[in-house]
Amino acid sequence: MDSVGGSRQGKKGGIGLERDWRFAIETFVTDTVVTILIPKEDRGTLDHPRLYARVVDQPHPGRYQLQTEHGILDRLYPTGVLNRVPNPELVGMSLLFSYTYIYLYLYLF
Secondary structure (H helix, E strand, C coil): CCCCCHHHCCCCCCCCCCCCCCCCCCCCCCCCEEEEECCHHHCCCCCCCEEEEEEEEEEECCEEEEEECCEEEEEEEEHHHCEECCCHHHCCCCCCCCCCEECCCCCCC
16 A cells, blocks of 8 residues: 555545536426425324425525415425425325415424
8 A cells, every 4th residue: 555545535636535516406497396304303103204395486596485285384495305296196186376374493392
């Protein structure tokens, strides 16, 4: 072994590993049906881990305002936490235009 940590050196001989960060960032248009993950502490044992929602608006780049069947969520959700539903017709829920805002709070005990 010629150098210390030779297996951890990147292509150019640096200390860290070279990473390729080129990937496609998915964007959503209005009326796209997506799912978001519900944290374990906010759902029951028999509840589904994901919540279906519809994209209402994009006030900031990469942040989306979502509407569920119960109303519009008060937070903006980033692209990384949203999953596109491939067949929104099979979801079987009606996302009507209700402008009731739902406030989600995280309580730390």
